[in-house]
Amino acid sequence: MTGTRVAALGDNVWLRFAVRRGGRLLVSVWVLLTAAFGMIHLIPGDPVRAALGPTASPELVEARRAALGLDDPLWQQYLHYFRDLFTGNFGTSLGSGLPVAKVIGERLPATLEIAGYAFLLAVAIAVPVGTAMAVLTRGGRHRHAELAFTTTSAVLAAVPEFLIAIGLVFVFAVSLGWFPVAGRSGPESYVLPVLALAAGPAAILARITRVELLSVLRADYIRTARAKRLPAPRVYLRHALPNALTATLTLGGLLLSAMVAGTVLVENVFAWPGLGSTIVQSILAKDYPLVQGVVLVYGLGVLLVNLAVDVALALLDPRSTIRES
Structure with a gap:
C-alpha cells in the first residue's frame, strides 16, 4: 500500500x-x-x-x-x-544606527509602488497597442504603420530608464511645470517616475504581443473561426489573444524583475525615498550592512517574481509542465 x-x-x-x-x-x-x-x-x-x-x-x-x-x-x-x-536580524546600519530591517521596511513600500504601477501601465499600454498593430499590419498591410511602430518601439526599448527619466523631468517638470521635479508628495509625483520605468518595457511587450499574435492569426483554427463568420472582435479577443499571451506573460515577468532593478537609477533621478536611492546612499557612505540588506531584498524579489511566472505559465499551459516533467 x-x-x-x-x-x-x-x-x-x-x-x-x-x-x-x-x-x-x-x-x-x-x-x-x-x-x-x-x-x-x-x-x-x-x-x-x-x-x-x-x-x-x-x-x-x-x-x-x-x-x-x-x-x-x-x-x-x-x-x-x-x-x-x-531570526529576522538583518544587522544594524553603520550610518544611522537603526536596524536594517526597519530602514528597509520604511523604504520598501515606495519602491514597490512605482514598480507595481509601472508594470500595470506597461501591460495596459502594450497589450492593446500590440494587438491593434498585429490586426492592422497582418498580411503585410500598412507597411508605413509597421515601420513607424517598430522604429518607435525599438528606440524606447533601447534608451535607459534614467535617460528617459531625465528627459521627462526636463520637459514636463522644468519646462512645462506640470509635475514636481522630485520627491513623493502626492499623486502627481508618481506620474513621471512611473512613466520612466514603464516606457521601455511597454515598447518591448508591445512588440512581443504583435509578433506572437501575428503567428497565432496564421493558425488553422483562426482560419476556421473566420470561415464560420464569427465577429472579428470575438476572433481576435477570445480565440487569438489568449493563445498569444503566453510569451508576453513570460517576458512580462522578466521585465517586472528588471523594473524593480531599474528603480535604483530612476529613484535617484527623482529623489524618490525608496530602496533604490537608499542603496546608492549606503554605498557612498560604505554602510555595508544596509547595502547587504537591500541587495537581499532586491534579489529575493527577482526570485519570487520568476517563481510566480513559472506557476502562472504552468496553470495557463499545463502541457508544458507535463513535458518538462
Whole structure:
C-alpha cells in the first residue's frame, strides 16, 4: 500500500513541478545569501572606519569591530550571518544606527509602488497597442504603420530608464511645470517616475504581443473561426489573444524583475525615498550592512517574481509542465 502511494505521488506531475521549482528556489536563495555575505568582505575599505570617520581612535574602531563580530573567523561570521537572517536580524546600519530591517521596511513600500504601477501601465499600454498593430499590419498591410511602430518601439526599448527619466523631468517638470521635479508628495509625483520605468518595457511587450499574435492569426483554427463568420472582435479577443499571451506573460515577468532593478537609477533621478536611492546612499557612505540588506531584498524579489511566472505559465499551459516533467 505504501509503495502504491509513493508511486502515485511520483506520477503526480504537479507535485514534481512543485518539488523541482522549490528546489531551484532554495538553491538560488542560498547562492544569493552567500553572494551578499561575500560582498561585504570583497569590497575594499574598512566599513567601521568609514562609519566612525577618520578622526575616530583605533581603540574605538577595534571595539566597534568586535561588537559587530568582524574579528571572528570568516566561517564563524558566515554561520552567525545565516543564524541572524533566520531570526529576522538583518544587522544594524553603520550610518544611522537603526536596524536594517526597519530602514528597509520604511523604504520598501515606495519602491514597490512605482514598480507595481509601472508594470500595470506597461501591460495596459502594450497589450492593446500590440494587438491593434498585429490586426492592422497582418498580411503585410500598412507597411508605413509597421515601420513607424517598430522604429518607435525599438528606440524606447533601447534608451535607459534614467535617460528617459531625465528627459521627462526636463520637459514636463522644468519646462512645462506640470509635475514636481522630485520627491513623493502626492499623486502627481508618481506620474513621471512611473512613466520612466514603464516606457521601455511597454515598447518591448508591445512588440512581443504583435509578433506572437501575428503567428497565432496564421493558425488553422483562426482560419476556421473566420470561415464560420464569427465577429472579428470575438476572433481576435477570445480565440487569438489568449493563445498569444503566453510569451508576453513570460517576458512580462522578466521585465517586472528588471523594473524593480531599474528603480535604483530612476529613484535617484527623482529623489524618490525608496530602496533604490537608499542603496546608492549606503554605498557612498560604505554602510555595508544596509547595502547587504537591500541587495537581499532586491534579489529575493527577482526570485519570487520568476517563481510566480513559472506557476502562472504552468496553470495557463499545463502541457508544458507535463513535458518538462
